[in-house]
Amino acid sequence: MANGMYRIQGEGAFEYLAKAQAQEREGKEVLHFEIGQPDFPTPQNIKDAAYESIENNFTGYVSATGILELKQAIQDEIEQTRGFRPSIEQILILPGAKPGIFFTMLGLVNPGEEVIYPDPGFPTYGSVVKYLNAGDVPIQLKEENEFRLNPNDIEERITDKTKLIILNSPQNPTGSVMTKEEIDKVAEIAEKNNIFLLSDEIYSKMLYEASFHSPAVRDESKERTIILDGFSKSYAMTGWRLGYVVGPEEIIERMGTLMINALSCTTSFVQKAGITALKGTQEPLMKMMKAFLERRNAIVEGLNSIPNFTCLHPQGAFYAFPNIKDTGMNSREIADHILYKAGVCCLPGSAFGEGGEGYLRFSYATSIETIQKAVQQIKDSFE
Structure with missing residues (x-):
């Protein structure tokens, strides 16, 4: 087997889901907080658009880079939310956002070149860096x-081998949202050092008190900045697999060639549904975020009521990231304790990198009643 296959890693979310399902097969109830998936249905108008496309037999191959109508909808979306209008040639439609991470690094990073990314962070970042035998430069996020x-921590770690910086704001697993000044500073650092910048903006529509800012406004994604976004979270379309990247035309053209060789194209009728998601009513998203705000407040209050737990208010996404260092257990030990003693499945912070040790991640994509029940069961498990 190729050496790279031993360097690539899985995700802790699926490991703990399997553990929880094993408990359920034994007849035990488990309250689920491990998977980063909205618990809302895909909005009906989006489903209807897919049904109509299937009925109209729009089910064959399409352009590897995406259908024109969806690219035009993304042009409108970027202009409205980021303040500039990319060319059609700057846009690549993908089956989910994850291929955008993989294709970006595969297309830009040579073995031995370095990638800077947040720690704790989305596990795919570090996994692909290791797979490519590139230099691993995680930057610890501090409570x-x-x-x-x-940005100062990034600047201190830049070397002549640094090829790519990855940002994720709003962030998984912490729910943090970088300020405009911080975002602008990172964009400035990337420009000054001639480094590519991948901005993972999958949670850009999922904000509470904070505001969203993109580093792409500096170069309009024409020189070094690549926007990664998608439909899974904001439109409850995780299983549909639809995302996109916006970047410099030459890079996008080469990534399109990767798309041809690896995946042929993104599912045709799913792209039609994506057009409706962007251009149709945003009322389901607003209702979802209103519910997530109420849940955020409930889970943060609940977690802070558990002895030896402390939790900040996340400003975006739908994850709480409590500090559990005062329990005397490490992240994995306490995640296992909570699963087997309390019947609550969450994730150890260490599943998101060494910087996540001493924390847990709770995905509050569940009802307030389930949140309150989980908090009480966790409390009871320590008595």
Whole structure:
């Protein structure tokens, strides 16, 4: 087997889901907080658009880079939310956002070149870096900075081998949201050092008190900045697999060639549904975020009521990231305790990198009643 196959890693979410399902097969009830998936149905108008496309036999191959109508909808979306209008040639439609992470690194990073990314962070970042035999440069997110990536920490780690910086704001697993000043500073650092910048903006529509800012406004994704976004979270379309990247035309053209060789194209009728998601009513998203705000407040209050737990208010996404260092257990030990003793499945912070040790991640994509029940069961498990 190729050496790279031993370097690539899985995700802790699926490991703990399997553990929880094993408990359920034994007849035990488990309350689920491990998977980062909205518990809302895909909005009906989006489903209807897919049904109509299937009925109209729009089910064959389409352009590897995406259908024109969806690219035009993304042009409108980027102009409205980021303040600039990319060319059609700057846009690549993908089956989910994850291929955008993989294709970006595969297309930009050579073995031995370095990638800077947040720690704790989405596991795919580090996994692909290791798979490519590139230099692994995780930057620890600090609780005293509300888990926002500090541009000064990035600048200190830049070398002549640095090829790519990855940002994720709003962030998984912490729910942090970088300020405009921080985002602008990272974009400035990337420009000054001639480094590519991948901005993972999959949670850009999922904000509470904070505001969203993209580093792409600096170069309009024409020189070094690549926007990664998708439909899974904001439109409850995780299983549909639809995402996109916006970047420099030459890079997008080469990534399109990767798309041809690896996946042929993104599912045709799913792309039609994506057009409706962007251009149709946003009322389901607004209702979902209103519910997530109520749940965020409930889970943060609940977690802070558990002895030896402390939790900040996340500013985006739908994850709480409590500090459990005072329990005397490490992240995996306490995640296992909570699963087997309390019947609550969450994730150890260490599943998101060494910087996540001492924390847990709770995905509050569940009802307030389930949140309150889980908090009480966790409390009871420590008595």
